[in-house]
Amino acid sequence: MNAIHPSELLRALPYARRYARALTGARESGDALVASALSMSLPDVTPRLALYAAVAKAAPASAPGAGPSALQRHLLLLTALEDLPIEDAAAVLDLDPAEALRELNAGRAALRVTAATDVLVIEDEPIIALDLRRLVEACGHRVVGIAASEAEAVRIATAKQPGLILADINLGRGGDGSHAVARIQQAMAVPVIFVTAYPERLLTAEGVEPTFIISKPFEPLALAIATFQAVNGSTRPPV
Known part of the structure; x- marks a missing residue:
């Protein structure tokens, strides 16, 4: 883990928990994902981005099914729900900003053809x-x-x-x-x-x-x- 002070992690923790819960679709699995992320070595960025990056890394891959792909969902959640600029979202996911923007636009398009409720x-x-x-x-x-x-x-x-x-x-x-x-x-x-x-x-x-x-x-x-x-x-x- 990097030198992020525990108090700074605590302030960033609610945002990481919201992100993880939205990723998994449940409180329990989202909080378990954050717990796994906290046990990992965190990248040398701001506490909030570091936790997002650890959560994204700890999240298990899955078949995308209908709608946006797994990567596109990460980008959509980070930019829309967590309100990150595309450059920060790209850094969280270790992507080139141009590639991240292409995937984000593709994810937005995929949302428009999903099933209604x-x-x-x-x-x-x-x-x-x-x-x-x-x-x-x-x-x-x-x-x-x-x-x-x-x-x-x-x-x-x-x-x-x-x-x-x-x-x-x-x-x-x-x-x-x-x-x-x-x-x-x-x-x-x-x-x-x-x-x-x-x-x-x-x-x-x-x-x-x-x-x-x-x-x-x-x-x-x-x-x-x-x-x-x-x-x-x-x-x-x-x-």
């Missing part, structure tokens, strides 16, 4: 909810309902049986999005993406943590790759 949006702000609907539908999915409260979310989920939930945490007077998700998941197994302005608050190693988190504000591509991984990642071998 039914999505429940849990969001109490009407304008944001409509924007999320537009983005979800642009990704090729179908929005089967928009819920502004815990009770409405549970009711729609029970009736529509969505294949994916996109949820805000703070629903104002309507309650808590994480509570709504917990109630829904007691009755059905469904992947969830949380949308929040404070992702680090959901990765504290305390209580039950989400697998997929998108930071507000986010780019459409971040939602596209997160929905792909949420729907496909949890039912396939890790990339």
Whole structure:
């Protein structure tokens, strides 16, 4: 391991955990991947990039199946979900920047031909909810309902049986999005993406943590790759 101070690694750890969970499609396997990465020798770059690089190196290879290849998924997650410049993503994956850009563009194109699913949006702000609907539908999915409260979310989920939930945490007077998700998941197994302005608050190693988190504000591509991984990642071998 290089000379990165433990306190610096701790500050970078939530981002590595989010990346690893999105790669594998599950909390447990993602956290196990981070544990493996922490036992490796880290490259001599910033702590956050070093952890990303170790996670990518520790991730087992798999057949890509439909959609982006394994390498393209890494690049999509690093640039869209983790908000890295393409040069930093290329450094994490030990690629030439030009090659990384070609693979990233190919991955973006592959996202547009993936299978669709039914999505429940849990969001109490009407304008944001409509924007999320537009983005979800642009990704090729179908929005089967928009819920502004815990009770409405549970009711729609029970009736529509969505294949994916996109949820805000703070629903104002309507309650808590994480509570709504917990109630829904007691009755059905469904992947969830949380949308929040404070992702680090959901990765504290305390209580039950989400697998997929998108930071507000986010780019459409971040939602596209997160929905792909949420729907496909949890039912396939890790990339």
